[in-house]
Amino acid sequence: xxxxxxxxxxxxxxxxxxxxxxxxxxxxxxxxxxxxxxxxxxxxxxxxxxxxxxxxxxxxxxxxxxxxxxxxxxxxxxxxxxxxxxxxxxxxxxxxxxxxxxxxxxxxxxxxxxxxxxxxxxxxxxxxxxxxxxxxxxxxxxxxxxxxxxxxxxxxxxxxxxxxxxxxxxxxxxxxxxxxxxxxxxxxxxxxxxxxxxxxxxxxxxxxxxxxxxxxxxxxxxxxxxxxxxxxxxxxxxxxxxxxxxxxxxxxxxxxxxxxxxxxxxxxxxxxxxxxxxxxxxxxxxxxxxxxxxxxxxxxxxxxxxxxxxxxxxxxxxxxxxxxxxxxxxxxxxxxxxxxxxxxxxxxxxxxxxxxxxxxxxxxxxxxxxxxxxxxxxxxxxxxxxxxxxxxxxxxxxxxxxxxxxxxxxxxxxxxxxxxxxxxxxxxxxxxxxxxxxxxxxxxxxxxxxxxxxxxxxxxxxxxxxxxxxxxxxxxxxxxxxxxxxxxxxxxxxxxxxxxxxx
Amino acid sequence: xxxxxxxxxxxxxxxxxxxxxxxxxxxxxxxxxxxxxxxxxxxxxxxxxxxxxxxxxxxxxxxxxxxxxxxxxxxxxxxxxxxxxxxxxxxxxxxxxxxxxxxxxxxxxxxxxxxxxxxxxxxxxxxxxxxxxxxxxxxxxxxxxxxxxxxxxxxxxxxxxxxxxxxxxxxxxxxxxxxxxxxxxxxxxxxxxxxxxxxxxxxxxxxxxxxxxxxxxxxxxxxxxxxxxxxxxxxxxxxxxxxxxxxxxxxxxxxxxxxxxxxxxxxxxxxxxxxxxxxxxxxxxxxxxxxxxxxxxxxxxxxxxxxxxxxxxxxxxxxxxxxxxxxxxxxxxxxxxxxxxxxxxxxxxxxxxxxxxxxxxxxxxxxxxxxxxxxxxxxxxxxxxxxxxxxxxxxxxxxxxxxxxxxxxxxxxxxxxxxxxxxxxxxxxxxxxxxxxxxxxxxxxxxxxxxxxxxxxxx
Numbered sequence: 001x002x003x004x005x006x007x008x009x010x011x012x013x014x015x016x017x018x019x020x021x022x023x024x025x026x027x028x029x030x031x032x033x034x035x036x037x038x039x040x041x042x043x044x045x046x047x048x049x050x051x052x053x054x055x056x057x058x059x060x061x062x063x064x065x066x067x068x069x070x071x072x073x074x075x076x077x078x079x080x081x082x083x084x085x086x087x088x089x090x091x092x093x094x095x096x097x098x099x100x101x102x103x104x105x106x107x108x109x110x111x112x113x114x115x116x117x118x119x120x121x122x123x124x125x126x127x128x129x130x131x132x133x134x135x136x137x138x139x140x141x142x143x144x145x146x147x148x149x150x151x152x153x154x155x156x157x158x159x160x161x162x163x164x165x166x167x168x169x170x171x172x173x174x175x176x177x178x179x180x181x182x183x184x185x186x187x188x189x190x191x192x193x194x195x196x197x198x199x200x201x202x203x204x205x206x207x208x209x210x211x212x213x214x215x216x217x218x219x220x221x222x223x224x225x226x227x228x229x230x231x232x233x234x235x236x237x238x239x240x241x242x243x244x245x246x247x248x249x250x251x252x253x254x255x256x257x258x259x260x261x262x263x264x265x266x267x268x269x270x271x272x273x274x275x276x277x278x279x280x281x282x283x284x285x286x287x288x289x290x291x292x293x294x295x296x297x298x299x300x301x302x303x304x305x306x307x308x309x310x311x312x313x314x315x316x317x318x319x320x321x322x323x324x325x326x327x328x329x330x331x332x333x334x335x336x337x338x339x340x341x342x343x344x345x346x347x348x349x350x351x352x353x354x355x356x357x358x359x360x361x362x363x364x365x366x367x368x369x370x371x372x373x374x375x376x377x378x379x380x381x382x383x384x385x386x387x388x389x390x391x392x393x394x395x396x397x398x399x400x401x402x403x404x405x406x407x408x409x410x411x412x413x414x415x416x417x418x419x420x421x422x423x424x425x426x427x428x429x430x431x432x433x434x435x436x437x438x439x440x441x442x443x444x445x446x447x448x449x450x451x452x453x454x455x456x457x458x459x460x461x462x463x464x465x466x467x468x469x470x471x472x473x474x475x476x477x478x479x480x481x482x483x484x485x486x487x488x489x490x491x492x493x494x495x496x497x498x499x500x501x502x503x
Numbered sequence: 504x505x506x507x508x509x510x511x512x513x514x515x516x517x518x519x520x521x522x523x524x525x526x527x528x529x530x531x532x533x534x535x536x537x538x539x540x541x542x543x544x545x546x547x548x549x550x551x552x553x554x555x556x557x558x559x560x561x562x563x564x565x566x567x568x569x570x571x572x573x574x575x576x577x578x579x580x581x582x583x584x585x586x587x588x589x590x591x592x593x594x595x596x597x598x599x600x601x602x603x604x605x606x607x608x609x610x611x612x613x614x615x616x617x618x619x620x621x622x623x624x625x626x627x628x629x630x631x632x633x634x635x636x637x638x639x640x641x642x643x644x645x646x647x648x649x650x651x652x653x654x655x656x657x658x659x660x661x662x663x664x665x666x667x668x669x670x671x672x673x674x675x676x677x678x679x680x681x682x683x684x685x686x687x688x689x690x691x692x693x694x695x696x697x698x699x700x701x702x703x704x705x706x707x708x709x710x711x712x713x714x715x716x717x718x719x720x721x722x723x724x725x726x727x728x729x730x731x732x733x734x735x736x737x738x739x740x741x742x743x744x745x746x747x748x749x750x751x752x753x754x755x756x757x758x759x760x761x762x763x764x765x766x767x768x769x770x771x772x773x774x775x776x777x778x779x780x781x782x783x784x785x786x787x788x789x790x791x792x793x794x795x796x797x798x799x800x801x802x803x804x805x806x807x808x809x810x811x812x813x814x815x816x817x818x819x820x821x822x823x824x825x826x827x828x829x830x831x832x833x834x835x836x837x838x839x840x841x842x843x844x845x846x847x848x849x850x851x852x853x854x855x856x857x858x859x860x861x862x863x864x865x866x867x868x869x870x871x872x873x874x875x876x877x878x879x880x881x882x883x884x885x886x887x888x889x890x891x892x893x894x895x896x897x898x899x900x901x902x903x904x905x906x907x908x909x910x911x912x913x914x915x916x917x918x919x920x921x922x923x924x925x926x927x928x929x930x931x932x933x934x935x936x937x938x939x940x941x942x943x944x945x946x947x948x949x950x951x952x953x954x955x956x957x958x959x960x961x962x
Binding site: 086087152155156157159160162163166167170171178181182185186189190193194196197200201203204 | 908
């Protein structure tokens with residue numbers, strides 16, 4: 001098959017070009033043009049990214065479990081200007097490549113951004129040009145993070161992503177958004193410095209054992225058999241990535257950032273940025289430091305269980321409906337983390353699957369919350385009731401998406417949770433059987449907070465002043481139906497992704 | 504023989520000559536002096552730069568370019584009226600800083616540092632307001648304490664080794680049959696280090712900095728936060744050469760960490776942007792200070808690279824502040840809310856400088872940060888705890904940098920819709936140039952890293 005049209009530089013740099021066009025005077029400061037251009041561009045970009053998935057017929061690219069050191073990405077390309085000989089001397093290669101995990105994350109990113117850009121029409125009323133250009137810059141940075149081969153490039157992009165994110169949270173959020181954005185940047189920046197220490201230690205230890213300076217993630221075969229060094233580096237990296245996931249002691253930024261940011265930004269934050277941490281764990285801890293990760297796995301498992309329980313309890317106790325959704329993602333990220341820590345193929349596939357599923361579900365939930373806020377001007381659960389009677393279509397979508405969040409069969413959430421728990425039962429380490437039992441028991445809690453949310457805001461009688469609220473408009477319908485359709489498709493035929501990930 | 508000596512000192516002689524020209528010019532009528540005196544200073548510096556022959560003089564070259572920029576700093580009022588006097592002090596400051604770097608023993612180092620302090624003292628008090636005179640007096644008194652510490656240390660060293668020459672001390676220390684152990688030298692060197700650290704604004708004698716930064720004119724501050732600091736780091740590289748031990752690194756790390764935490768915590772509650780630049784200086788200086796303490800080939804290269812990146816960014820930030828000061832957004836606390844929506848290009852460039860001071864990617868500050876951390880880490884596994892604390896101090900620092908950005912991008916206030924700027928053309932050009940340079944280093948740092956490493960091999 002001819003793969004010449006599939007070029008990674010085009011894939012990752014197209015959003016930057018779009019940002020340039022939007023920021024330039026080409027579109028005349030016209031908000032309608034800008035919106036239409038952004039929508040059309042992101043849809044085309046999504047189709048272009050999907051072609052990488054559809055045309056991938058080779059088997060060479062598999063990042064399978066346990067054979068990480070020998071795996072080769074199937075498509076690699078370098079950026080000519082930045083990738084020069086001086087950098088090669090110190091082992092830095094500015095190259096980008098795709099393997100099967102990267103392809104899935106890239107498609108997820110483009111999908112999330114497309115849906116977000118369509119949904120943004122409802123929420124973004126001012127500084128439209130700046131919003132769309134920042135969104136496209138952020139998209140480009142994220143695509144580069146998911147495709148890069150080099151540790152230092154990864155770290156640079158990891159910090160660079162904070163700048164557009166800071167402005168996206170602080171400029172369009174509510175009045176507390178600036179403090180929340182600062183908090184977000186502080187936590188992530190703090191984590192990233194630990195990440196830097198870990199990366200530098202990998203770099204120097206690799207030099208000490210192999211005698212070659214190399215920063216290539218796929219080429220570093222970590223020769224040191226010293227478990228102490230592997231554990232130190234693993235812990236440093238775990239702190240760095242754990243802030244993003246977030247693992248429970250480091251989760252304090254999440255609820256504030258989600259609540260105070262505007263809905264499209266919350267959607268991106270929950271759907272993609274949280275997954276960055278898990279991606280980093282897979283790429284660095286699992287791939288480069290297998291020994292350290294194996295030793296730390298039970299501890300990560302315990303942290304995952306704490307995440308699941310603590311997130312669910314916090315979500316159940318909230319009165320603010322946006323905070324319910326925000327804390328629910330802490331709980332869901334715990335399930336993904338458990339799958340990663342389990343250390344077997346099924347749970348690995350399950351956690352990647354659940355990343356995609358959770359991205360869809362959480363986007364849907366944030367969209368519903370955003371629509372409710374836009375119509376009824378409040379996030380307070382106690383002041384909302386009986387919305388189902390005036391907005392039946394929204395109610396329908398809400399029920400479907402919440403069922404997916406709970407994990408009902410034939411919807412995507414079920415497959416992810418099932419694979420994770422099944423993998424944990426089959427784990428070599430017997431303690432994970434216990435973790436699986438606890439998870440099964442605790443999943444009831446997720447039904448509790450989600451159904452509580454639906455019950456409180458949709459059931460009951462509607463106050464008199466809200467009798468004439470309009471049901472969802474066309475573009476809201478499009479967004480919700482796209483999300484619901486994907487949830488159902490993934491729930492009914494999950495083998496599209498499972499086959500793609502398995503050897 | 505004499506000609507050889509003269510050849511080595513051509514840059515200094517050229518600068519001295521232009522100082523004399525400025526003195527002559529100061530007797531003439533006032534009308535044209537501003538332009539002519541700046542032109543003389545500028546041409547003198549250009550000639551001095553071209554007469555530098557040695558390959559190991561990156562710091563000196565850096566001065567030249569910095570001073571050229573400084574002279575272009577646009578200013579008003581008393582700075583414009585008495586520009587010849589100002590340029591005389593500025594040029595003598597550069598002369599003494601160059602002599603600091605080239606001095607080879609503790610005595611000439613002391614004399615040159617004192618002369619530099621006198622020039623700095625006059626510059627700080629230049630606008631003759633009561634507040635600034637008070638601040639410069641504070642600077643002078645603290646400087647005396649620092650000199651006393653330095654001299655006590657030197658006296659000890661002389662007593663122990665019988666020499667004040669760096670090479671002599673080095674051979675004495677490394678002599679196996681010496682009467683004194685290594686640990687004897689640690690306390691005198693601690694005295695010397697704390698005396699020198701005064702000019703950098705590093706603990707223990709650091710508290711002059713924020714007060715001075717709050718009240719003194721921007722043009723003087725742009726000088727004071729760049730030139731003396733490069734000179735002192737140049738001195739450090741020579742002073743520390745006999746004693747590149749872990750104990751000294753530990754002492755310097757502790758001093759640096761205290762400074763960094765102090766600056767970070769002070770900045771959280773501070774509103775005045777000039778004082779915030781002081782806090783930023785605390786954090787960045789302690790970073791370089793700690794790197795200098797470890798004293799390997801790599802960390803010396805780190806020091807050089809960080810100095811280049813920091814000074815250029817810093818000048819850009821000062822130029823931006825000067826523009827703000829001369830606009831109608833200026834008040835006591837520099838409350839420039841919503842500046843972004845009125846002057847986008849300027850604000851983006853200014854933000855680039857702030858982001859570079861903060862150390863975020865695609866700027867020189869980010870590369871400097873990574874490079875320095877990797878250098879410190881490379882000098883031994885014992886450096887990891889120091890790095891941990893340094894990282895925490897950087898996290899605290901993020902808060903006040905973001906405060907500056909937050910103010911600028913806050914929504915437009917109703918009352919002030921239009922920006923009126925007066926006489927700031929040069930400063931804007933300086934800001935744009937330095938932000939462009941910041942991004943260029945951030946994207947392609949390899950050539951500068953290579954240059955710094957090749958220079959560090961000579962030292």
